[in-house]
Amino acid sequence: MSEADLPLWATIPATILLVAGGLLALIGSIGLLRLRSFYDRMHPPTMGTTLGTGCVLFASMIVSSALVGRPVIHELLITLFIVITAPVTAMLLMRAAAYRQRRRENPPA
Amino acid sequence: MEVLYSLAIGILAGSGVWLLLRPRTFQLLLGISLLSYATNLFIFGMGRLATYKPPIITTDNATDAALYADPVPQALVLTAIVIGFATTALFLVVLLALRGLSGTDHVDGREPGS
Amino acid sequence: MNAVFDYAAWFASLCFVLAMLCAVLRLFIGPAAQDRILALDTFYINGMLTLLMVGIRTSSTVYFDMALLIALFGFVSSIALAKFLLRGEVIEP
Amino acid sequence: MTLTLIVFLPFIGSLCAALLPARARNTAGWLAGTVALVCVALVWTHYQDVAGGGVVRASIPWLPQYGLELYFRMDGFGWLFALLVAFIGALVVLYARYYMSPEDPVPRFFAFLLAFMGAMLGIVLSGNLIQLVVFWELTSLTSFMLIGYWYHLEHARRGARMALIVTVFGGFCLLLGVLMLGEIVGSYDLDEVLTAGDLIRAHPWYASMLVLVILGALTKSAQFPFHFWLPHAMSAPTPVSAYLHSATMVKAGVFLLARMWPSLAGTELWFWLICTAGGLSLLIGAFSATFQRDTKGVLAYSTISHLGLITMLLGMNSELGLIAAIFHMMNHATFKASLFMAAGIVQHETGTRDMSRLSGLRYAMPVTTVVATVAAAAMAGVPLLNGFLSKEMFFSAAIVAGDLSGMRFTLPAVATLASVFSVAYSLRFIHQVFFGPPATDLPREPREPLRGMLLPSALLVLACLLVGIFPSRTLGPFLEVAGLSILGKAMPEYQLAVWHGFTPPLIMSFIALAGGIVFYRSLVRRGQTMVPTPLLSRVDARRVYDLINVGIVRGAGGLDRLLFSRRLQPQLLLVVCVALVAAWVALQGGGWSRGSVPLTPVDPLFALLWVAGASCAIGAALQAKFHRLAALIMLGGAGLVTCLTFAWFSAPDLALTQISVEVVTIVLILLGLRWLPQRIAFDDARRRTLRARARRSRDAIVAVAAGVGVAGLAFAALTRPAAQGLAAFFVENALAEGGGRNIVNVILVDFRGFDTFGEITVVSMVALTVYAMLRRFRPAPESMEVPRAQREDLARDRLMEGVNELLPPGYMKIPAVLVRLLLPMAALVSIYFLLRGHNAPGGGFVGGLVMATALITQYMVGGTLWVEAHIRIHPQVLVSFGLLAAAIAGMSAWFVSMQFLDAQAVDLHLPLIGDLHLSSVLLFDLGVYLSVVGATVLMLIALAHQSLRSARKVPEPAEQNLSAAVASEAVS
Amino acid sequence: MNSLMQHLPVMPIILPLLAGAAMLLLQESQRSARVTIALTSAFAQLTAAIALLYFTTDAAPQVWPEGIGVYSIGGWAAPFGIVLVVDRLSALMVALGTTVAVATLVYSIARWDRPGQPFHSVFQFLMMGVNGAFLTGDLFNLFVFFEILLAASYALLLRGVGTRRVRRGLHYIAVNLASTFLFLIGVALIYGVAGTLNMADLTGKVAELSPADRSLFDTGAAILGVAFLVKAGSWPLNFWLPRAYPIAIAPVSAAFGIMTKVGIYAVLRVGTLMGDDDVAAALLGWILFYIGMATLVAGTIGMLASLHLKRLVSHSIIVSSGLLLAALGLGIEALTAPVLFYLVVSVLTTGTFFMLTGMTDRARLPLFALREEVEPPPAPFYTAFGVAEIDPYGVDEEVGTALPAAMAFLGFIFVCCVMLVAGLPPLPGFVAKFALLSTALGFAEGNGAIWGLAAGILVSGFAAVFATTRIGMRLFWTTVGRRTPRLRILEALPVASLVLLTLGISAASGSVMTYFEAAADSLHDPQAYIRAVLSPQEGVEPGGRER
Amino acid sequence: MTLTVMWLVLNQSLAPGQLVLGAALGVLLAYGTSSLRPLQPSLRNVHLAPVLLLMVFLDIVRSNVSVARIVLGLVRDRDVRSGFLDIPLDMRDPHGLAVLATIVTSTPGTVWVDLASDSSRLTLHVLDLKDEEAWIRWIKGRYEKTLMRIFE
Numbered sequence A: 001m002s003e004a005d006l007p008l009w010a011t012i013p014a015t016i017l018l019v020a021g022g023l024l025a026l027i028g029s030i031g032l033l034r035l036r037s038f039y040d041r042m043h044p045p046t047m048g049t050t051l052g053t054g055c056v057l058f059a060s061m062i063v064s065s066a067l068v069g070r071p072v073i074h075e076l077l078i079t080l081f082i083v084i085t086a087p088v089t090a091m092l093l094m095r096a097a098a099y100r101q102r103r104r105e106n107p108p109a
Numbered sequence B: 001m002e003v004l005y006s007l008a009i010g011i012l013a014g015s016g017v018w019l020l021l022r023p024r025t026f027q028l029l030l031g032i033s034l035l036s037y038a039t040n041l042f043i044f045g046m047g048r049l050a051t052y053k054p055p056i057i058t059t060d061n062a063t064d065a066a067l068y069a070d071p072v073p074q075a076l077v078l079t080a081i082v083i084g085f086a087t088t089a090l091f092l093v094v095l096l097a098l099r100g101l102s103g104t105d106h107v108d109g110r111e112p113g114s
Numbered sequence C: 001m002n003a004v005f006d007y008a009a010w011f012a013s014l015c016f017v018l019a020m021l022c023a024v025l026r027l028f029i030g031p032a033a034q035d036r037i038l039a040l041d042t043f044y045i046n047g048m049l050t051l052l053m054v055g056i057r058t059s060s061t062v063y064f065d066m067a068l069l070i071a072l073f074g075f076v077s078s079i080a081l082a083k084f085l086l087r088g089e090v091i092e093p
Numbered sequence D: 001m002t003l004t005l006i007v008f009l010p011f012i013g014s015l016c017a018a019l020l021p022a023r024a025r026n027t028a029g030w031l032a033g034t035v036a037l038v039c040v041a042l043v044w045t046h047y048q049d050v051a052g053g054g055v056v057r058a059s060i061p062w063l064p065q066y067g068l069e070l071y072f073r074m075d076g077f078g079w080l081f082a083l084l085v086a087f088i089g090a091l092v093v094l095y096a097r098y099y100m101s102p103e104d105p106v107p108r109f110f111a112f113l114l115a116f117m118g119a120m121l122g123i124v125l126s127g128n129l130i131q132l133v134v135f136w137e138l139t140s141l142t143s144f145m146l147i148g149y150w151y152h153l154e155h156a157r158r159g160a161r162m163a164l165i166v167t168v169f170g171g172f173c174l175l176l177g178v179l180m181l182g183e184i185v186g187s188y189d190l191d192e193v194l195t196a197g198d199l200i201r202a203h204p205w206y207a208s209m210l211v212l213v214i215l216g217a218l219t220k221s222a223q224f225p226f227h228f229w230l231p232h233a234m235s236a237p238t239p240v241s242a243y244l245h246s247a248t249m250v251k252a253g254v255f256l257l258a259r260m261w262p263s264l265a266g267t268e269l270w271f272w273l274i275c276t277a278g279g280l281s282l283l284i285g286a287f288s289a290t291f292q293r294d295t296k297g298v299l300a301y302s303t304i305s306h307l308g309l310i311t312m313l314l315g316m317n318s319e320l321g322l323i324a325a326i327f328h329m330m331n332h333a334t335f336k337a338s339l340f341m342a343a344g345i346v347q348h349e350t351g352t353r354d355m356s357r358l359s360g361l362r363y364a365m366p367v368t369t370v371v372a373t374v375a376a377a378a379m380a381g382v383p384l385l386n387g388f389l390s391k392e393m394f395f396s397a398a399i400v401a402g403d404l405s406g407m408r409f410t411l412p413a414v415a416t417l418a419s420v421f422s423v424a425y426s427l428r429f430i431h432q433v434f435f436g437p438p439a440t441d442l443p444r445e446p447r448e449p450l451r452g453m454l455l456p457s458a459l460l461v462l463a464c465l466l467v468g469i470f471p472s473r474t475l476g477p478f479l480e481v482a483g484l485s486i487l488g489k490a491m492p493e494y495q496l497a498v499w500h501g502f503t504p505p506l507i508m509s510f511i512a513l514a515g516g517i518v519f520y521r522s523l524v525r526r527g528q529t530m531v532p533t534p535l536l537s538r539v540d541a542r543r544v545y546d547l548i549n550v551g552i553v554r555g556a557g558g559l560d561r562l563l564f565s566r567r568l569q570p571q572l573l574l575v576v577c578v579a580l581v582a583a584w585v586a587l588q589g590g591g592w593s594r595g596s597v598p599l600t601p602v603d604p605l606f607a608l609l610w611v612a613g614a615s616c617a618i619g620a621a622l623q624a625k626f627h628r629l630a631a632l633i634m635l636g637g638a639g640l641v642t643c644l645t646f647a648w649f650s651a652p653d654l655a656l657t658q659i660s661v662e663v664v665t666i667v668l669i670l671l672g673l674r675w676l677p678q679r680i681a682f683d684d685a686r687r688r689t690l691r692a693r694a695r696r697s698r699d700a701i702v703a704v705a706a707g708v709g710v711a712g713l714a715f716a717a718l719t720r721p722a723a724q725g726l727a728a729f730f731v732e733n734a735l736a737e738g739g740g741r742n743i744v745n746v747i748l749v750d751f752r753g754f755d756t757f758g759e760i761t762v763v764s765m766v767a768l769t770v771y772a773m774l775r776r777f778r779p780a781p782e783s784m785e786v787p788r789a790q791r792e793d794l795a796r797d798r799l800m801e802g803v804n805e806l807l808p809p810g811y812m813k814i815p816a817v818l819v820r821l822l823l824p825m826a827a828l829v830s831i832y833f834l835l836r837g838h839n840a841p842g843g844g845f846v847g848g849l850v851m852a853t854a855l856i857t858q859y860m861v862g863g864t865l866w867v868e869a870h871i872r873i874h875p876q877v878l879v880s881f882g883l884l885a886a887a888i889a890g891m892s893a894w895f896v897s898m899q900f901l902d903a904q905a906v907d908l909h910l911p912l913i914g915d916l917h918l919s920s921v922l923l924f925d926l927g928v929y930l931s932v933v934g935a936t937v938l939m940l941i942a943l944a945h946q947s948l949r950s951a952r953k954v955p956e957p958a959e960q961n962l963s964a965a966v967a968s969e970a971v972s
Numbered sequence E: 001m002n003s004l005m006q007h008l009p010v011m012p013i014i015l016p017l018l019a020g021a022a023m024l025l026l027q028e029s030q031r032s033a034r035v036t037i038a039l040t041s042a043f044a045q046l047t048a049a050i051a052l053l054y055f056t057t058d059a060a061p062q063v064w065p066e067g068i069g070v071y072s073i074g075g076w077a078a079p080f081g082i083v084l085v086v087d088r089l090s091a092l093m094v095a096l097g098t099t100v101a102v103a104t105l106v107y108s109i110a111r112w113d114r115p116g117q118p119f120h121s122v123f124q125f126l127m128m129g130v131n132g133a134f135l136t137g138d139l140f141n142l143f144v145f146f147e148i149l150l151a152a153s154y155a156l157l158l159r160g161v162g163t164r165r166v167r168r169g170l171h172y173i174a175v176n177l178a179s180t181f182l183f184l185i186g187v188a189l190i191y192g193v194a195g196t197l198n199m200a201d202l203t204g205k206v207a208e209l210s211p212a213d214r215s216l217f218d219t220g221a222a223i224l225g226v227a228f229l230v231k232a233g234s235w236p237l238n239f240w241l242p243r244a245y246p247i248a249i250a251p252v253s254a255a256f257g258i259m260t261k262v263g264i265y266a267v268l269r270v271g272t273l274m275g276d277d278d279v280a281a282a283l284l285g286w287i288l289f290y291i292g293m294a295t296l297v298a299g300t301i302g303m304l305a306s307l308h309l310k311r312l313v314s315h316s317i318i319v320s321s322g323l324l325l326a327a328l329g330l331g332i333e334a335l336t337a338p339v340l341f342y343l344v345v346s347v348l349t350t351g352t353f354f355m356l357t358g359m360t361d362r363a364r365l366p367l368f369a370l371r372e373e374v375e376p377p378p379a380p381f382y383t384a385f386g387v388a389e390i391d392p393y394g395v396d397e398e399v400g401t402a403l404p405a406a407m408a409f410l411g412f413i414f415v416c417c418v419m420l421v422a423g424l425p426p427l428p429g430f431v432a433k434f435a436l437l438s439t440a441l442g443f444a445e446g447n448g449a450i451w452g453l454a455a456g457i458l459v460s461g462f463a464a465v466f467a468t469t470r471i472g473m474r475l476f477w478t479t480v481g482r483r484t485p486r487l488r489i490l491e492a493l494p495v496a497s498l499v500l501l502t503l504g505i506s507a508a509s510g511s512v513m514t515y516f517e518a519a520a521d522s523l524h525d526p527q528a529y530i531r532a533v534l535s536p537q538e539g540v541e542p543g544g545r546e547r
Numbered sequence F: 001m002t003l004t005v006m007w008l009v010l011n012q013s014l015a016p017g018q019l020v021l022g023a024a025l026g027v028l029l030a031y032g033t034s035s036l037r038p039l040q041p042s043l044r045n046v047h048l049a050p051v052l053l054l055m056v057f058l059d060i061v062r063s064n065v066s067v068a069r070i071v072l073g074l075v076r077d078r079d080v081r082s083g084f085l086d087i088p089l090d091m092r093d094p095h096g097l098a099v100l101a102t103i104v105t106s107t108p109g110t111v112w113v114d115l116a117s118d119s120s121r122l123t124l125h126v127l128d129l130k131d132e133e134a135w136i137r138w139i140k141g142r143y144e145k146t147l148m149r150i151f152e
């Protein structure tokens, strides 16, 4: 590993961001596991998807930029893609859940 | 790590073979997929396990083979993945056609005992 | 100080892997199909994060591409599955 | 040279005859007759060459490495037989010309007849044992064709097949025997084999070889227990019976025995085997002949009997026997052929062969009656006819052989008894057909036949008489020559005279004549001339043959079902098990042992990762039957873990490919699941039976064994030091020679580009197959209608609704906005992967999958109709361009005379923009990209189009109902 | 066009690819263009194959040293790059494959290629797969070509509809997928132990292995072998074969005949290059022998049980596979030449036979005609010619029925096919079996296996006669309800040509066998092959490409 | 334009060759995919976007904390009441709505459930639905207004 030359200004925020990101994702997944109804479970994983990913990507940008010596920003693309795609999944899943619940409650004759 | 890796292959292969011997076409389809994971990992393993050594030359004169994972099995696996994908697709369509024609999802196109 | 960073990176990776395990558990528990899809989606995101962590820990850029691909296409299987649940088929006429 | 001509001329004639039109009976007849006569003449010209014990030879190399050549060899014996074959052939052609109906397509008949003649001449003139077998089999085949000539008759078909089966069986035995003989002697050359008698008889293989050769001879000569085919062969046209089944082909067996006599005879085994078979045939044939109702049946059994006589003579191990055998072969050929012709005349003129209907023909057919009576008398062994002479010789040989073998009484008794029957059936044949009151209910009015038909028969009868009266002046010299050529030394003492005193043979002859008459009279008196053969009609070799036949078919059917299961699971189980066993056997050399490389420490993260992965795999395995969606999702989980593993162990390209394939596969399977009606989990009683449980445990054991096996092999390999493989070369040359930094990609598109080439061909072809199959796809009826969800939740009224809308209505509106926004970005990413693949992870394949997936998501949000109203994709064209691009990239090397796929590069220096590196490698990768996009889109969209198709179909039943309703209204 | 000559070895692979890909661009209605391209490509391949065959003979020693041509794809020398190797055996197989392919292609143009699917493209890809499998000198590349020919075979098999076809197609695909996995695992293990994929290079690498490593290597080879055996159609891995082949259309079945031989070829090629370990070779030999005998017996039984011609021919393919494997398993080098002879003949035979079935299919009788063959004959049959039966001759008119010319032609071809399958003289089936037996008997002293093989050969031949006459008589000798098929020149021509070719082979057995002997010699002296592959090529630097 | 920038970011290069290639690809792909994107956004008041971004970021952080508290059980279960929430909307522009959807989805604690077919009503699922009015205010006041200014 070549972090030997990672400067301090990068190390401290990156460390904090990584720990935060990891915790967020983990808590999100724990939420997925713990919460009782499906609708409730929809929420926590978003923590990992947005802020958790954001933290890691930001950490990655800091570390890469520090190593390369110029700003590295292509991680932003990942953020962009996730932001664009996440709602699609969420909407369809919610609607599917709602439909299935409706069907379970009023079974067709 | 080697033990773990082998175990992983073994579990994938075992599950795959179990499904391969099942009577329902969909089970077979999944079995084929699992087996192709196992096979791909197996081929890949033949280059031995190397962490953090992707076979991509970063510095021009770093041409010592020890710096990189064996690229050959990787190339083989790539071909195998692609071919596996193609045959899975074909198998799926044949499975659907059989279901449509025979009215059952049994691999023999008829329910046992009927 | 780098050691601290390494530990942090390792810790983050551990978190993501554990998160994946949680997702797998949910995948097994279900109970409904939508739960499983949600679990798979979470699984994918955490897998992507794990990959990013590998990239950070090795300071290699090659893992970025994989993460990019998962970010771009992880959702495709999820929406396909969701659409299958919702409409009974993935691509409507 | 003429020898070769003698054999090949009939074949050439046969070919010509076959090409004649069906009506050309005269041409065909003349052709066949000419060929036969030319053969007679050609054979005759060689008399001087063989008369002094000389041998004429001609050979053409065929497969000289294996001692097989076309070696024609004519000695006295061969000459005599060749003359017989050609001469009787000529007579039969003449006879057949008149016998066959004018409507009959005779060219085919003559073609087969000539082919047979050629084959028979080939046998008698063979100087190489393998060549002999070649012609031997050819006679079987031509005989099959001739017996089945009237193939519209059921019994003709049966008879033909029976004869073929039996004689081919014998032929194969003979082949093996001859091969062994050749191996013993060291050559298939008849000259060498005939001089190696002592070596052969002393060889340990002698007994088995002898049995095989004898099997060949006995089947051909219709000897017990293979005699049954001959009576069935009587369905053949009578000229065929006269020629093949009395005069020539059936003689091939005894010819062979006589031919091999110097090298095989002279042992106890020979004596017992041949005499037993011959004696039994002699008795059974004669006895059965006495009770036949069919005229040709009588003659057929009589032939069996007479051939038995010859066989017995050959088996006696005495030179006298041999001479007598040769003599009787000739005699039998003349009188039996003439009798068959007579029987044929009778059938031709009266329309039946049934002796219970025939009677008193002497009034209508006086000449025929004379001819037939003389011939029958020869058959019965009446003095002054040739049959008498050879029978005398038989009796004396039997007495001698009986003395030598310690069967002093048995052999002569058997001979006499058979002769009694022989007299009886000859008498019966003549008496019942030609004498007695004239028959009244015959199908046709009997009259004397045309002269051309009578002539051959009469000529043969004349020969009987001449030989019978002047034996030493007619057949004597020829017999001498033939015997000499076999024995290779002076002939034994034998007397070819009508009278040589009151000897035991003469007494036996008279006993036979008198006994025969008495026996027939008693039969007539008891009205038993028209009964099934006593004793033998119950136990019949024919019946055994039929039972064996049916047994073979049925047994094979049963075994076939056992050996070739129609079910898939046993087959797959066997494949897995055989592989396991093969691996197990090979591992016995210590392969399973752990290698010397120390293990790398376990990373707990990786372990945790695989806890997830393994649970997904096992979960998928358990859920696949009833919870397909759950299993599919778990499969996706296992796939992702596999992808992460690739990434973990430094294979970014693999990880990329794996994840793209993963996504596409899931979409594909989901598209398919639409047409796979759900399985409802229910408590199936079958699942709980002991048998089902046993099956599942067996499968589980096999699965575990396979898992353990693969894992063990992986572990064994992983712990061994890596071989000094190819990696070093690739690492060194990737950048320098291949021009890329991504070694894997350089391997894929350059070092081993040929693999990639094949791989895209496979993908393209599969896509085409999928597309073609889906065009005719008929989905499961349960899945035909619009899914329930769509009916209940936002049903769409009309199919084409919304095609012109900017956004889909309802819940899909916002997702559509987002996903369509993603499309250009995804396209950009796909090109990014394509272009940089040579230096970083990526490449045409991943790029192509990305592009295809992006397109598919558009279908998902917009629907098939909407997308296709806005853009036309021609996946087949993409596939084609892709393959062609790859091929052209490969061939570009040819223009600078290098090898296929040799990379070509052009570096352009453009102002401002900088270096532009265009290489054939890029074109190749572009080919991969295009074909992958095309193939993937083709498959996915072909599947997606199914619901469009069935949605279009759905209104149909409604319309039908409507029209039905209209129709019913109209009726009421 | 000297440079085209230089690229001759790759032509049998690249030509079909180009043709197949180009045809995809054509509209469905442009049939004549498609046919033209397909035929041009096929005949060009045949020409190339014959040229290759010629270059490997002693007649053209100046072209390639020792008659072995090596073509390095991409200019990368073995063992690093993929090389195509043209030795006598591979040239022979390519020539054989293209011959059958050309014949079946012409045949299929008559009417079989009609239903619009990309028949001609796929057929070209099939040829590409077959030729590639024969030519490649690389183990993994062999896998790729196997997959190409399998994918093509799936496509061709699944043409048309019907539950039966789809069901059997599914079985076929499933079994071949299983064998694909085995293939991959075997190749991977071989690479993992020996570190190379080039077949010639393997020989040297294997010799340096420690016993434990060697055993692991052998395991890979054994697993690979099982995959080959599946392809070769050996019992008990061949249940798919008699079910899959008959459902394909006739020309496709005919073209499939070569596919099992690809498996045999692989066994032969890989086996001779790796068989330097005597113990392993002996063990392998015995296993092969017993599997071959089992296959032979099973195929013979299947043949006897067949009620349909296509199924019978399929079983005859199994028989020939069994015979070949058993003969190879004996490990007698002198047997190799006859084995090759037999292989060639059996491919031509089954090809012709399958094509014939396509032409007689429409003449087939309804099923009731079958029953008589299975049921024991009715009682009166036993007393034929006895008193109990009414005169059998009073009823039938003894005037022959003229065979229509079409039927006569088909009948003639049928008889030829029977003679070829059964090994009846004078067709080359007999020559092959004779040469096999004659050679084998030379080693029979104290070797029971030889007797087993000899019995197997003869019994299977006899069974062929037994079974084919049963079916053939029903086809050609029944007058009730028969419709005379229309003979199309495009169907008759290739069939007749193949029969003539077999006749030619029979007539020229001596010189043909000389070539096979040379092929066998070079097969058993792998050093020449290895020398040719691993020595520097013209225009190719040993370490890399010429720049 | 966006695509060109994306290309440069992807390749992490500002080399002239990449600029030209990126521009070319940008034009080509935009043109090539335009038929599948019949609806193009029209942007106004782009300067508001950074403000919006900042607001979103802060909201995301805040709601992350609150959801984390709920998941970890720091809030007593009976205090958590999740449920559906209908919000009347004035915005009609699909792109504006799409951005709103991304904001709602990216914020833990709220999920987009449904949009009435005339876009007049939005249904959300909210994890902590103590104060319905506050949520409606949050959406309408904070985001809808800004988005309408950008997109309509």
Ligand code: NA
Residues within 6 Å of the ligand: D355, D356, D357, D358, D359, D432, D433
């Ligand atoms: Na009578």
Ligand code: NA
Residues within 6 Å of the ligand: A043, A046, F104, F105, F106, F107, F108, F109, F110, F111
């Ligand atoms: Na959210």
